[in-house]
Amino acid sequence: MRVTAAFNRLLALPGTTVREVSFEPARITVTVALRRRRLVCADCQYSSRARYDTRTVDSSWRHLDLGRCRLVITARLRRIDCPTHGVRTEGVPFARPESGFTRDFEDLVAWLATRMDKTAVTQLVRIAWQTVGAICARVVADGLTPTVSTSGSRSASTRSLGARATAT
Numbered sequence: 001m002r003v004t005a006a007f008n009r010l011l012a013l014p015g016t017t018v019r020e021v022s023f024e025p026a027r028i029t030v031t032v033a034l035r036r037r038r039l040v041c042a043d044c045q046y047s048s049r050a051r052y053d054t055r056t057v058d059s060s061w062r063h064l065d066l067g068r069c070r071l072v073i074t075a076r077l078r079r080i081d082c083p084t085h086g087v088r089t090e091g092v093p094f095a096r097p098e099s100g101f102t103r104d105f106e107d108l109v110a111w112l113a114t115r116m117d118k119t120a121v122t123q124l125v126r127i128a129w130q131t132v133g134a135i136c137a138r139v140v141a142d143g144l145t146p147t148v149s150t151s152g153s154r155s156a157s158t159r160s161l162g163a164r165a166t167a168t
């Protein structure tokens with residue numbers, strides 16, 4: 001199996017195709033392309049086939065670590081001219097707007113934050129103290145109700161998550 005096909009299966013990021021994987025000593029960078037043709041505003045449901053332009057730099061998101069390696073997803077995004085929000089970088093299905101982390105990463109952090117103190121979370125996932133609060137706020141705003149099922153998917157009650165997020 002080719003390495004791009006392997007990472008497609010391994011990461012299973014919604015709506016994406018893995019184009020390239022590059023390995024550095026402590027970091028893996030996975031370049032993906034969005035499968036959909038239509039552009040979607042990151043702030044609302046507006047979508048269009050018309051692109052305003054394509055950004056000249058790649059966007060990147062930190063994903064869940066792979067072993068000892070940091071895993072970073074990158075993609076070259078387009079911009080859309082939303083009638084409500086103006087010219088915006090298109091939204092992606094695997095990350096929340098304005099976030100430098102994937103949904104999977106944020107959901108993990110939010111779940112951990114309901115179960116251990118914030119210092120422990122910062123050490124475990126190697127992010128800044130303030131970042132934990134920002135991630136929890138985004139997850140709560142997104143209306144996620146995290147819970148843990150026996151299948152291993154994560155979640156936590158929105159109520160306790162909200163309480164933690166506001167307590168910080």
Ligand SMILES: [Zn+2]
Pocket residue numbers: 041042043044045046082083084085086
């Ligand atoms: Zn919009």
